[in-house]
Amino acid sequence: AQKVTQAQTEISVVEKEDVTLDCVYETRDTTYYLFWYKQPPSGELVFLIRRNSFDEQNEISGRYSWNFQKSTSSFNFTITASQVVDSAVYFCALRFAGGTSYGKLTFGQGTILTVHP
């Protein structure tokens, strides 16, 4: 069975602070994909990143960066110099790369991030 744990239910920061959202996953699959989605109050899930299990390179995109560590089964997300527009619910998700579970995402419970001006 697959499981994604986002231990931080809510995080509150002041603008310009750095913030890290934790994601820990469990899977017996050797090939899988990890995702981060952002859900602002409007409701739409916005795709942020996909990482393959065989690619442990960290990634940076502007103020966003992701740290993937297979040894600890973690895929953490850091926002540098946070802004009010970063306020949203962030979901980490896992998907098996094939077989009968094809297409099915396992989501974490989400982390509510509030950035205060």
Added chain:
Amino acid sequence: DTEVTQTPKHLVMGMTNKKSLKCEQHMGHRAMYWYKQKAKKPPELMFVYSYEKLSINESVPSRFSPECPNSSLLNLHLHALQPEDSALYLCASSTVGVGTDTQYFGPGTRLTVL
């Protein structure tokens, strides 16, 4: 701007009504999904269509009836819903094929059942 559109944005219906939710994508994707999301919870998968055929039904009650008339459109027909069916309904689409099928979501329809 999202390339997955959903209509309507909001819907209020009574328990005896029949209504439909619509989803459209123009990204050439051949897999489309319906999710249900309750407040403060992650999305829950309901249905998956692949090449216009239903490939996954997550034991959803028959009062929800999906339809995929073509590769760009996905409908969710609603009938005799219960108040507990009130939720945000999200549509998503993706390519079909290992390694390429990131799901892209629409803005959702907020459904209230009275």
